[in-house]
Amino acid sequence: MADPAGSVLLFDVDGTLAPIVDDPAAARLADGIAARLEALAGRYRVVGAVSGRPVSFLAAHLPAALSLSGLYGLESQVAGRRTEHPEAERWRPTVASAAARAAADGPAAMVVEPKGLSITLHYRTDPRLEPDVIGLATRLGQELGLEVRPAKMSVELHPPIDSDKGTALLALAAGARHVLYAGDDRGDLPAFDALDRLAEDGVHVARVAVGGPELPVELRDRADVVLDGVEAVPALLDALSA
Secondary structure, X not given: OOOHHHEEEEEOOEOOOEOOOOOHHHOOOOOOHHHHHHHHHOOOOEEEEEOOOOHHHHHHHOXXXXXXXXXXXXXXXXXXXXXXXXXXXXXXXXXXXXXXXXHHHOXXXXXXXXXXXXXXXXXXXXXXXXXXXXXXXXXXXHHHOOEEEEEOOEEEEEOOOOOOHHXXXXXXXXXXXXXXXXXXXXXXXXXXXXXXXXXXXXXXXEEEEEOOOOOOHHXXXXXXXXXXXXXXXXXXXXXXXX
C-alpha cells in the first residue's frame, strides 16, 4: 500500500495464516508468516489478527508487535495490554457448563475445544457426525442461552453479546484511511460487512478470501481478491511489504 502510516492490515488465523489441522491445539503459522508479519508491523499503522481463538493462544504464536483480537472481539491485546468485553465474564460459568455437557453427551469422535468464553465442537475427523454435532450445539444453545455459529467442519457456541469480527475490525481500524482484511470462513463475513461500512465513509478497503475446497461461496463472492490457499499468503505479505 502507498500509505502505510494510514493503513491497517488484519488477518484471520486458522485457514489464513495457519493451515487448518485435525487437532486445534496443534495449529501453527505457515512457514515464514511470523517474520513477514513482524516486518509489516514496523511499517504500517496497525497489523493484527482477528480470530476466534483466545488471545492467550494468539499471543503465544504471533509476533508481539501485532494487535490481537480474540474470541470474535471478546478479548483483545493492543500494545501489550489485555482487555475483555465488559459483559463477557458473567457468561464464563455458562460456557464452562456447555463444554462439560458437550464432552459428556457428544459423539466420541467429536472434539470439544473450550476457549473460556466460547467453545467449538469439531467433527473434522468424522464429517458424518455433522448432524449430530449441530443438533447437540443447537440444544445446548437453546437451553443455556448461547448463540450457535457454524464454522468449517465445526460449530461454535458464544455468549449472546454484540461482538464479532466486524466489531473487532472497526475497533482496530479506527482512524485508518486504508484497511485490508483476509479471512477464509463464514465467521469472517461480519468483517467484510464492516469493510463495506468503512467504504461508505470513504475508506479504501480490500477484502481478501483465502481459498481452498472449504471456502464458503458467500465469502468468495464478496472478495476483491481470492488466494488459492494459506500457501499463497506469504506472497501477499511480500507484496504489502514492497
